[in-house]
Amino acid sequence: MKILGRALELYYRFTAFVCCVILAVVTLVLIWEILSRFFFGQSLRFVAPLVGYSLFVITFLSAAWVLRRSGHISVDIVVDALRGRWQLGLRMVLDLVAAALTGFLAYLTAVYAFTAWQQGTTTPYPFQVPRGLLLSVMPIGLGFLALEFVIQFSRKAGRFRTETGTGASSEEPAI
Known part of the structure; x- marks a missing residue:
């Protein structure tokens, strides 16, 4: 299990690095676009699709890494109203539901x-990218996101089994 954890951490670091490089390149290209418009009155045709593709790739490649670091925005009104094992149990259920949904979406x-790859379709922008290649980041990112939800569930399940005292299972939810 430790090997899997190390491999995942290596994957997360790699994707974080790739996303940072993509973001740096996009930032430089946008600065170049602004300067080009300001000084030469011309827009660069490839900037809008490049930025769009880049944000698409960054979103899917970084999703699991962000989840690992609890960086996603969440609305926890109901969860925060609960205490102890009730709160932990609800978080576990939410992790399982999220894992199932993201796993299904990954599929x-x-x-x-795969269908886009077989059909050989390309994007309609100034530079054509094989659609299958571009879309392949979705199942990869969603698959790792589903895996991270399962890992988070597993960690919470370990805490759920060992938690005693204030969070006893006979405790009524604090609403």
Whole structure:
């Protein structure tokens, strides 16, 4: 299990690095676009699709890494109203539901990307990118996101089994 944890951490670091490089390149290209418009009155045709593709790739490649670091925005009104094991139990259920949904979406997007790859479709922008290649980041990112939800569930399940005292299972939820 430690090997899997190390491999995942290596994957997360790699994708974080790739996303940072992409973001740096996009930032430089946008500065170049602004200067080009200001000084030469011309826009660069490839900037809008490049930025769009880049944000698309960054979103999917970084999702699991952000979840690992609890960086996603969440609305916890109901969860925060609970205490102890009730709160932990609800978080575990939410992790399982999220893992199932993202796993299912990973499957659907893999089928979609594979179909696009087989059909040989490309994007309609100034530079054509094979759609299957571009879409392949969706099942990869969603698959790792589903895996991270399972890992988080597993960690919470360990805490749930060992938690005693104030969070006893006979405790009524604090609403």
